[in-house]
Structures are given as structure tokens and as C-alpha cells.
Amino acid sequence: MSTGTAAARAGTVCAVRGLVKTYPATRGRRGAPGTPEVRATDGISLDVRRGEIFGLLGPNGAGKSTLVRQLTGLMRPDAGSVDVLGHDLVRHPERAARLIAYLGQESTALDELTVSLAAETTGRLRGLTLRDARAERDAVLAELGLDDIAGRPLKKLSGGQRRLACFAAALVGERPVLVLDEPTTGMDPLARRAVWAAVDRRRAERGATVLLVTHNVIEAETVLDRVAVIERGRVIACDTPAGLKARVADEVRVELVWRDRAPVEVPEVAALRASAQESGRRWTLRLSPERARAAVATVTGGPAFAALDDFTLATPSLEDVYLALGGRTEGLVKA
């Protein structure tokens, strides 16, 4: 029995097994050093269930985009299988376009079109008739509040507006699976809300499944049902955001911001320094609740308080989970 049959019965929309893609080593050329062989995806397996918003979280270069390119039929994996709604996309990559709507990071192909024509043309190229493409275009532009800028070329829009216009194009010509590669980059809160409302509507009304690539931990915590944490081409954890956070529930994050410099002449502060992650005047500490209370007492009383600019106490975020799992957090965005 194929995995596709089993997967479809279990309500799995997308089943990925043992996906491997290796970029060959390059030789150095005149001044530019060569690069060693890179395993962009190193045996990735995951299941995305029907109707869920599934996230791929990781810093740039973790292998998220390579994974997405293999899911959307843009790149053939060296090994492994991709099954979407019962279709083997490694053997039939051309079927991906008939199952998946993809929003990539680039808008080069649409940049010189007006918002309205970009959406209409994309719908036409998804096989809609002219009438249906125009009707869906009008509905989607109204839904996302793009009517006022419908006649303007994408090139002349701000980054966030352009992104929203590309998202609109991705929605014209409905597909059961949406693959969105960092859809809200550069958007203001209003546009972000429009995106998530549109995604939720498609999920509630049509059972659409969403695979979301993000390196924004706040967004990941608020919109995702489940998240796969990707690091160096591997899935290092896969759970709900709450389930992941439960793994580090015994920790509290303390952030201290000093006015000029840390008062390390105070012995208690000097002791804290050992477990602090320093970034300029900001110290980040991950402590047990008791030690966190003691630390706050130390810095809010006595001589250390005079040097303190600000402090926060917070329950762990996905970023803390990421760090606890051994990931590098430099590439993650907290906004």
C-alpha cells in the first residue's frame, strides 16, 4: 500500500518522507573561495493535516526555502517522497501547480503589472475563464482592501503593499493547499490582519490547508496550529507552539537593560553575568522562577537599581524553545 492511501485516510494533506537535497561543492574562482557540499534538506519528514496552518520556522539558510521548492515541484529532491492529497509530487512535479497555490518571496514576474492585472492574469494562468478570473479578482481585491490601489503597478507600491498584492494573486484560482513563503514581510499590522483573516476564512469555509514559512517567532506563536522547527536541513522539533513552549516551561526569561554599563562591581550582578547573553546594554537571562525572582530583587534594590534602565520578566517564547533545542537564534525576527 502506498503512503498516499494511508495518508489520505488519516486526514493528512501533505506527507513528506526522508527528503534529501544536496548542493554540490563549488570550486573557488579568482579570489572567491569555494564552498563545501551543503545538505540543504537532510532527511526531512513531516505530515501536514487537513485544515491546519502548519509552520516551518528557522533562520535564513536553515533549509526552509529548499524544502518549499521541493514541495511545489520547483526542485527535484535527491531522495525521499512528497505526497500531496494522494499525488506523488516527486514523480509528477507538474501536478503541484494544480494542487497548490504558491506565494514565493520574489515578485519580479508581476512587478510591472497593475495590482488588478497581476491578480487577473494569475487567475487566467491557473486555468480560470476570463469571466471567472475577473470575478475572483474583484472579490479578492475587495477582501484584502486593495481596491484603492488596484490600478497602480506593483513596482510603484511600498514593500508591504506589493507583498499584499502578490498574496492577492496567489488567492485567485482556489487551491486546496496554500504554500506561503514569508507572506507578511514588510507589512503593516493592518495588512497582516487582512492576510490572516483571508487565510482563516479559506480554512473555515473551504477546509484549505496552509503551509507557512516564517522566521518571525511572534507570528509563529499567534497564527500557527503546529510548527516544525528547522535547523541545518533537519526538523529538530515538531509540535504545537504551546507544546513546544511546555518543554521549557520551567524557565523564565529576564531581560535587563542598563543605562550606561552594567554595574559589575556589585557582586550579585557580577554573578548574574555568567548566565547572561549580552547584546550591547541588554542582558538576556533564562532562569528558574526562584532564581529569576532573586535576580529581579537584586537589580531593583540597592546600588544596581541606579544603573538599571528597564527590565522585563516573561514566560518563554518560541525563541527560547529554539535556543533550548540547540538552534542559532540570530536569524529569527521578534516583531
Added chain:
Amino acid sequence: MEAVGAPASGATRRPDAADAAPLAPRARLLPALAAVYRAQLSRARVARIPLLFVATFQSVGIMILMRGVVDGGSEARAVVAGSSVLVVAFVALNLLAQYFGQLRAGGGLDHYATLPVPPASVVLGTAAAYASFTVPGTAVTAVFGCALFGLPMGHLWILAAVIPLAGAALSGLGAALGLLAPRQELATLFGQLGMSAALLLGVLPAGRMPGPIAYARDLLPSTYGVEAFAHSFDAHPDWSLVGLDLGVCAAVGVVSLAAAAWAYRRAAVR
């Protein structure tokens, strides 16, 4: 009992066919081609008009320069025909090679590659749009040239055949170069070189060329567009000769557009 659970009709016989979700329809060749053509044509308003002026002024300038060198006769016809077809070469070969090179380098091909659209629709729609951009410039150049060299304008209607056929041959070549070039700068370079070849080999009168250069001229598809156009200036044009030249353009057009569609498929899935 064998009918139970069998695919309704026409579905592929695979073990999981009954569980597989239905696929959305593909975009058909002609409607998709029309959609790409329309979208590309609209880009002209935003991005291409200044370049069309450049293409036309370049050709007009060349004719004014050549006015001092050639004085009527077959050489004048060759100059006017060559300069007019040069506009087509500038836009269809050079600009299209640049466009596809840029699209490929910037990840823009992903957009088309993740839509169920036939490669031929994307390539033909774009090539047709670029060929259409050349119409005003070519017509202006031809009329100006006829006035400058005192050539008859009676058969200028032949441009209605020369532009699409030379356009097909040159834009197919331009698209293939743009899609096959490993880097964007190389796509631009190949496009420029192609246009320079069309300029030197098309505009300069063939009679004055040394042997090997004349062979190179025969290899360039725009030459046949130039020849067909030049023949139409004769008092009694030999239409079979014109037809033969245009036939070569058409044949090269079919081959180069097919090559471009192949190059597109190759570039889209890396």
C-alpha cells in the same frame, strides 16, 4: 463486483487513484497565451516606451549617416530595410534576452513555474508582445527611410508580414539566449551581440562584404526579413523571392520558439 471503487472515468489506474484529490484544470494553450500577451503588452506602458524611442532613433540615425555613403539604388534599399528590421532585432532579440535573463536570475520564473500553464504559452505570449512593441518603431523607420532615400512606399504593407515573421525568429532566439545563459550578465551580453550582428550584417550593403562575413550574414535570421523587405522596393517585385525569404524567417521562427520553450522548461525546474 469489479466496478466497485473503480475510478469514474479516464482517471489514471493507480492504486491510490480513488483516494487522490481531483486536480484543478490546466490552463489551456491559447487562453493562457492571450493572458500572457495582454499582461506583457501592459508592461510596455510602464517600462518599454523609452526604449522604443531609443530603438527608433538609433535606426533613423544610422540611415542619416548612411545617406552620405550610399546614393540610391539597391544599396539604399538595403539600408532602409536593414534599419527597419534593426528595430525588431533591438526589441525582440536584445530586450527579450535581457527580460528572460532578469526573470530567471530574479526568481520570477518561479511564478510561472508554479502555475499550470504550458511553457509555450509563456514563451509565445511574451515573444508576441515584444514583437508587437516593435510595430510603431519599425513603421516610423521605414517611412522615414523611404522619404530620405526617395524609395516608393507602395509596398510598405509587406511590413505586416516582415514584423511578425522576423519578430518570431528573433524573439525566439532572444528568449532562448536569455533562458539558457547561466548568468544574467551573459544574457544581456548575448542579446547585445545579437543586435550588433543584426546591425552590422543587416544594414551594411551585402555587396561590399568579404566572403566569410557574407556567410555569417546568411546565418542570421534577420537577414531574410531584410531581404524580403528590400525586394519589395523593386518596381516589379519578385514575390516568389519575397515569399521564400519570409518562409525562411517563419521556419527559423518555429525552430527558435520551440528551442525557447524547451529552454524555459529547463530553466523553470532546477
